[in-house]
Amino acid sequence: MSTTSDSDDDGVAAEKADLIYDLRRLISGVHASGSFAACGTIDSFVNPGIYIDPIGIVRLPLSVEDAQALAQTSYKAPFGKGNETLVDESVRKTWQIDAANVRILNQDWQLCLDRILERVAEGLGIAGGSSSIRAELHKMLLYEKGAMFKPHQDTEKVSGMFGTLIICLPSEHTGGAVCLRHRSKSKRFDSSGNSAFGASYLTWYADVVHEIEPIQTGYRWVLAYNLINRSPGPPQSASALDARIDQFTQALTRWQDLQDQPFYLAYPLDHEYTDRDLKLAYLKGDDFYRARHVAQSCEAHGKYYMLLGNMEMCITDQNSEEEMEKEAVLSLDHIVDPQGFNLLIASTRTISTTNLLRGESYEDREPDTQRGGNYLGNQYAEIDQFFKDSTLIIVPRQWILNFLLGSTFTLHSLALLTTRLRGFIGQAGDSNNLKRLLLQVCQSVLGRDYSNDEKRDLFLGPVAGSAAFLKNPDLFNAIANQIKGSFEEDYYSALGGLICFDGPSVKEYEYIFPMSSSNTTKSLNSSIHTAITACGKIYQIHENLNAFRDGFFKEHPNRSDQLQVNSLQRWLDTLLYGCLYKSEHVYEQDGSTLVQIIAEREDAPFSQHVLYQGVRIFIQHFLNNNLLINPLVVELLSQSGHQGRSKIYLETLLRNIVESAVSNFNLRQYATYTASLFPPNQTNSSSRSRGEDASTNSSRRAGPIRAFYDYSSAYKEGLPAQLLQRIQATASELAVEHSNGFLISFLSELITVADTGFNEAKSCIRSLITLHIIRTVGYEPKKPTNWTRLEEISTCSHSNDDECLKMNTFLKDPEASYHALGEETYYLRSHFHNFEYFDVEKKGSWNVVGVTKTNKWWEEEHPKWQARAEKVLKAVKKLPQDRLQECLGDEYDGVMDLKMVKIMDDADIDDALQSDREGKGYPELASSVPQKRRRENSEST
Numbered sequence: 001m002s003t004t005s006d007s008d009d010d011g012v013a014a015e016k017a018d019l020i021y022d023l024r025r026l027i028s029g030v031h032a033s034g035s036f037a038a039c040g041t042i043d044s045f046v047n048p049g050i051y052i053d054p055i056g057i058v059r060l061p062l063s064v065e066d067a068q069a070l071a072q073t074s075y076k077a078p079f080g081k082g083n084e085t086l087v088d089e090s091v092r093k094t095w096q097i098d099a100a101n102v103r104i105l106n107q108d109w110q111l112c113l114d115r116i117l118e119r120v121a122e123g124l125g126i127a128g129g130s131s132s133i134r135a136e137l138h139k140m141l142l143y144e145k146g147a148m149f150k151p152h153q154d155t156e157k158v159s160g161m162f163g164t165l166i167i168c169l170p171s172e173h174t175g176g177a178v179c180l181r182h183r184s185k186s187k188r189f190d191s192s193g194n195s196a197f198g199a200s201y202l203t204w205y206a207d208v209v210h211e212i213e214p215i216q217t218g219y220r221w222v223l224a225y226n227l228i229n230r231s232p233g234p235p236q237s238a239s240a241l242d243a244r245i246d247q248f249t250q251a252l253t254r255w256q257d258l259q260d261q262p263f264y265l266a267y268p269l270d271h272e273y274t275d276r277d278l279k280l281a282y283l284k285g286d287d288f289y290r291a292r293h294v295a296q297s298c299e300a301h302g303k304y305y306m307l308l309g310n311m312e313m314c315i316t317d318q319n320s321e322e323e324m325e326k327e328a329v330l331s332l333d334h335i336v337d338p339q340g341f342n343l344l345i346a347s348t349r350t351i352s353t354t355n356l357l358r359g360e361s362y363e364d365r366e367p368d369t370q371r372g373g374n375y376l377g378n379q380y381a382e383i384d385q386f387f388k389d390s391t392l393i394i395v396p397r398q399w400i401l402n403f404l405l406g407s408t409f410t411l412h413s414l415a416l417l418t419t420r421l422r423g424f425i426g427q428a429g430d431s432n433n434l435k436r437l438l439l440q441v442c443q444s445v446l447g448r449d450y451s452n453d454e455k456r457d458l459f460l461g462p463v464a465g466s467a468a469f470l471k472n473p474d475l476f477n478a479i480a481n482q483i484k485g486s487f488e489e490d491y492y493s494a495l496g497g498l499i500c501f502d503g504p505s506v507k508e509y510e511y512i513f514p515m516s517s518s519n520t521t522k523s524l525n526s527s528i529h530t531a532i533t534a535c536g537k538i539y540q541i542h543e544n545l546n547a548f549r550d551g552f553f554k555e556h557p558n559r560s561d562q563l564q565v566n567s568l569q570r571w572l573d574t575l576l577y578g579c580l581y582k583s584e585h586v587y588e589q590d591g592s593t594l595v596q597i598i599a600e601r602e603d604a605p606f607s608q609h610v611l612y613q614g615v616r617i618f619i620q621h622f623l624n625n626n627l628l629i630n631p632l633v634v635e636l637l638s639q640s641g642h643q644g645r646s647k648i649y650l651e652t653l654l655r656n657i658v659e660s661a662v663s664n665f666n667l668r669q670y671a672t673y674t675a676s677l678f679p680p681n682q683t684n685s686s687s688r689s690r691g692e693d694a695s696t697n698s699s700r701r702a703g704p705i706r707a708f709y710d711y712s713s714a715y716k717e718g719l720p721a722q723l724l725q726r727i728q729a730t731a732s733e734l735a736v737e738h739s740n741g742f743l744i745s746f747l748s749e750l751i752t753v754a755d756t757g758f759n760e761a762k763s764c765i766r767s768l769i770t771l772h773i774i775r776t777v778g779y780e781p782k783k784p785t786n787w788t789r790l791e792e793i794s795t796c797s798h799s800n801d802d803e804c805l806k807m808n809t810f811l812k813d814p815e816a817s818y819h820a821l822g823e824e825t826y827y828l829r830s831h832f833h834n835f836e837y838f839d840v841e842k843k844g845s846w847n848v849v850g851v852t853k854t855n856k857w858w859e860e861e862h863p864k865w866q867a868r869a870e871k872v873l874k875a876v877k878k879l880p881q882d883r884l885q886e887c888l889g890d891e892y893d894g895v896m897d898l899k900m901v902k903i904m905d906d907a908d909i910d911d912a913l914q915s916d917r918e919g920k921g922y923p924e925l926a927s928s929v930p931q932k933r934r935r936e937n938s939e940s941t
Contacts, residue, residue: 034125
């Protein structure tokens, strides 16, 4: 079995190796007709009529006198080194005059220059011929005896520059040959042979390394031109590569059928390009023909993309004691489509050398930059050498998203990529290649697996924006079939911003994204409807619709066709009404949303009335649901002062729900929702900024309970008593965090408005204030009378942790005061408060070998309890004392003495239990007695 498996793996590897070999052979077999450099004599040379101020016209051939005059007018030519511009005659010794100071007087010179450019285009293999390039005078150079320029490479001086043209003017000299080198190829051009009376030209690509040998005699006088690509569009010259496309697409099909498919393959180009000039139209010589051939083949096949990239190899020499270890990392720092649009979102993308179709040798190559290597005393620091190359990249369509963003990309990076692609499509004039790329990115997002529906919905947002941009109903339908909730708000805004209208009036089915087919438009509108409403949550649907509408008005701030605007709003209102009518679920946030729906449509009475009917139906459907009614009554009471057209609608809704709101009132839900509207920190800071007093702040935190009580009193007899009963019945459900600030504020509002003559009011107030004191202050810690320390017992990590269990047994023992610890028990510190409540016996500075019980816990906790008691009593005394006394009756003094939380003797406990059995006293206190009894029983045990 193992032998068969190994042979299968070998077969898969062999197929992959064969494919890589064939693709490399097919690409390498494509050549341009030219070379990296060319030269020749200039037939029918025209005297350019060079005028230099203050010399005047310089005669040809160049005389010694004129040469000396030129030298006096010139300045020493500098050279670039990194970010510096230097003058060093050991590197470059040349006289230079800038182009701005050189005038060409002979009008026939341009015709001569055009003829030279024809030969340049032919010699360099320029795609598109001489019509696709132009020459721009850069400077005039004069080389006298001893002048030279050591090996160097030209820099890009202007946008579109791809090479250099040198015209050697008639000036007799010897020496000064130009040596050029590109990768493994080299050439040497010597123009001195006919220099006395003839003229010649030399040209090379900008990334070619070249050197000027020293002048032996005479003067070498040249005009230096920058060669610039005329057009950003691809050259239109015929190519012999078309016949090979079928052969290349067959190789791509083999790639597609491989069991072990490469995610991408890269073919390094012959020339190096700047990020700005990395585009198909600007490629040189063989690079252009090869890249164009691959791009055409990928397009013909239909399932591959051809991209261009700049890559960097970093080779690190790590200086170890034994030898220098080398580590190599290859990465792409720029990725573009054939038109030069940047597709790389991250700063770099690491790639594997095994995916290179043509390996690069770096051993005999000088690095472009180098870092490190300084001597550190006993060894040299590690050296980083960087080698830069440009490459074409072939990526299967199915892997393009992972290639550009990585397999674990974020929502942010996806949004950046789709937004960037949409922008590029606009710049490129609806480029079909970019549209296909954007569509593939979207389809890849749809085809991914997600850990949950919420995450999928978030990633569908950028896809939805792109689907609307592409006006692709099939893509949008696919999104509608997958979405379970909502996108991020920004994407609904983006969808609204993409709305367009064709004419002054629109049909009902043309509200959004009109296309050639009304059926197609209907389908797209239906999918947008689904995308907005799929979550099934009224509050979220409302937010989605508002974002959608805001996006439209943001994109079209000066809409003049009110009919179209009204049509859009009618579509949105109809959609919202349908959701209100059919909704099957309700959420806490829906209460505030229903009020907003009515209030925000005051400017459209008819729409407001229609939406009110939808709100009324929705409320009727969930009339007895606490999730809706509790928040809704808070919102409606908070809007009681509203004076607009919405007032009558809101008041009607309040009348419709008041009885249900009373019978379903839940103090926990009320407190939670009120706290979300008026957080304690917000109410404190905002009230201070407005100069409000503490009572106003307290009233806001308690919510509209006073208004609710008054409204129920005016609405129907008996409702206030029912409301008080509901408050008391649900008070014990209050969350701990609401027992302090909210509850005392709520008490202050309620006791002010409630009729304290009602038994229901007395019982409710008594219950609430008892609950507040017990929960906020807590029971008084009892000073130990034996050695039992139940408060310090720990929850052991494991049931079989003997040492921890022994400690707990020790803490329960009323007789034992000292416990000896076993070996390796240092971990017990974390279980027992770092032993801070014990006196410890140590062996050494760290190891604890025994612990003795103390009263430290009680001594620490009792002052804290006293401080809480004083704070709560101070707050209780701020309540209206006359009304409080009326509610509490004989129990008033006990409450003000905080009797229910102070230490009681057995007689007090028995009285509390008896009161509870008789339905009197403090129910929360009585319910806590069994817990005290159990504690005492465990102590005696």
